[in-house]
Amino acid sequence: xxxxxxxxxxxxxxxRCKLLADVITQKCIELGIDAEIRHLTYTEDExxxxxxxxxxxxxxxxxxxxxxxxxxxxxxxxxxxxxxxFNREYEDYNFSGWTYELDELLRPFxxxxxxxxxxxxxxxxxxxxxxxxxxxxxxSTLINWLLELKTK
Numbered sequence: 001x002x003x004x005x006x007x008x009x010x011x012x013x014x015x016r017c018k019l020l021a022d023v024i025t026q027k028c029i030e031l032g033i034d035a036e037i038r039h040l041t042y043t044e045d046e047x048x049x050x051x052x053x054x055x056x057x058x059x060x061x062x063x064x065x066x067x068x069x070x071x072x073x074x075x076x077x078x079x080x081x082x083x084x085x086f087n088r089e090y091e092d093y094n095f096s097g098w099t100y101e102l103d104e105l106l107r108p109f110x111x112x113x114x115x116x117x118x119x120x121x122x123x124x125x126x127x128x129x130x131x132x133x134x135x136x137x138x139x140s141t142l143i144n145w146l147l148e149l150k151t152k
Contacts, residue, residue, distance in 0.1 A: 003035040003149050008050070008058060008123040011041040015098035016136055017122040023093045023142060024124070033149050042121050051119040054130065059118040061134070064109040067116040073105065089139045103135045110134030127152075 005024055009017025021039050028035045040047040042058035051058045065072050086100035103110075113120035113134055120134035124145075131137075131145055 001034070001152065003033060003152075004125075004127055005035050005037045006040050006047075006050075006123075006125045007038070008040045008042050008047045008119070008125070009121045010060060011039075013039060013096070014060075014121070015096040015102065018096035019090060019094055019098040020122045020124060020136055022095070023090065023139065024146070026093060027143060027146050031143075031146055031150065033146055035149070042123075047123075050125060050128075050130075051123075054119060056114065056117055056119040058121070058123075059113075060121050061106045061109040061113075064113045064116055064118050064120055067118065068109070068112055072109070086138070090136070098136065100136075107135065 005028070007017060007021045007024065009021070013021065017039070021037070025037050027033075028037060042048075042060065047058050061072060087094070090098070110120055110133070119130075122136070123133040124131045124137075124142075126145060126149070132141075
């Protein structure tokens with residue numbers, strides 16, 4: 001059975017969307033998982049329809065911030081501690097400049113996204129099931145989700 005994996009993100013992909021797509025692609029190859037992996041722009045009809053099926057609309061942290069009436073502190077977007085444990089677990093895949101600190105900067109928006117009606121990028125959908133939205137999960141979590149596919 002060919003599994004369907006979609007990453008809903010931006011175009012061009014932001015560092016978070018790119019990292020998620022790169023890790024999923026590489027891990028599927030390494031684990032021998034037969035999957036069609038697609039990167040959908042959050043404005044594409046298929047992405048919009050998926051979000052709508054959850055009672056949400058697609059959007060970025062910027063849209064969440066706008067709905068909350070706050071601004072994202074862009075001065076902190078490039079703060080990086082590449083030596084942190086979380087950053088190190090992705091160092092073999094991270095060619096886009098993603099850092100855990102970026103996810104932490106956007107965490108308040110991730111936590112409020114559904115509350116304001118947004119499916120926040122990046123969103124990971126595996127076989128039509130939303131697994132994660134708004135951040136990069138731990139690599140072990142991603143691997144476990146993919147390993148589940150081997151039993152189906």
